[in-house]
Amino acid sequence: MPELIIPGRAGGTPTEPDTDEAYARYLAGHAARHEPGLPMSRGAFERYSLGADWLGGLKDAAKKLVQTCRLMVGIHDYEYYLAHMQARHPDAVPLSREAFYRHCLEARFPGADAPAGARCPC
16 A cells, blocks of 8 residues: 655655655555555645645634634634734733633623623624
8 A cells, every 4th residue: 555645654755756755655556456446636636645834724724613613602702702812902910711711601691780881792
């Protein structure tokens, strides 16, 4: 079975000759196993076999999906709040994690003594 070169693994980031060699090994292995089938194009091989940036985009999308689902059920994202506070309000001291969640809970389910229009700090 041909061995693929994957960035971040034992071989590090492949250089152009390594990429050519890996694709040639893929084509040889494909021809040996799948005679009638068409092999992947070089671009598809690099995208799927050599760890291109699509995986990072997929991870970001998954994080955003999890954040959206949590917000839908009322669980706010403390890390997002910290990043927002650092970017937009660098002089302000952010709430602790416990105080943040307590404040968000009070904003979502205000008690009798809560002022009208109280809202979450994020």
